[in-house]
Amino acid sequence: MGKKKGKSLVQHRELFQRMNYLYQAAHFALHHFSQNADLARFYCSTMKSVAKKSVLRMDFRIKRTLCKRCSSLLVSGKTATVRVKGRRQCHVVVTCRHCKTIKRFVCRPTQNHTTSSHQEMPLRTK
Numbered sequence: 001m002g003k004k005k006g007k008s009l010v011q012h013r014e015l016f017q018r019m020n021y022l023y024q025a026a027h028f029a030l031h032h033f034s035q036n037a038d039l040a041r042f043y044c045s046t047m048k049s050v051a052k053k054s055v056l057r058m059d060f061r062i063k064r065t066l067c068k069r070c071s072s073l074l075v076s077g078k079t080a081t082v083r084v085k086g087r088r089q090c091h092v093v094v095t096c097r098h099c100k101t102i103k104r105f106v107c108r109p110t111q112n113h114t115t116s117s118h119q120e121m122p123l124r125t126k
């Protein structure tokens with residue numbers, strides 16, 4: 001009788017918490033043990049596999065900080081090179097230093113296109 005307990009507003013709360021923990025652990029491993037980028041890469045690949053298995057979407061701001069090929073955490077100056085190019089249309093090119101894969105993001109004046117790791121990035125539910 002009465003209210004049902006334990007019903008949360010967010011579905012898959014445990015999985016999102018695990019992904020958030022793995023993302024933070026990857027940042028911690030990269031910033032404090034900078035010679036060991038493999039550990040951060042392992043955490044990020046685990047986070048991607050958790051999202052893929054449970055069919056959860058990551059927020060685009062988090063997805064932009066991950067390399068789609070080798071799952072490296074893309075931090076400008078450490079694991080990624082960030083350049084602004086404007087030949088055809090102004091865009092930002094992020095190059096992974098591990099596998100040399102590039103990502104391109106078109107600059108629009110209304111959107112914020114930072115790849116900084118110091119911002120708070122919420123995970124998207126759907």
Ligand SMILES: [Zn+2]
Pocket residue numbers: 067068069070071072096097098099100101
């Ligand atoms: Zn890469």
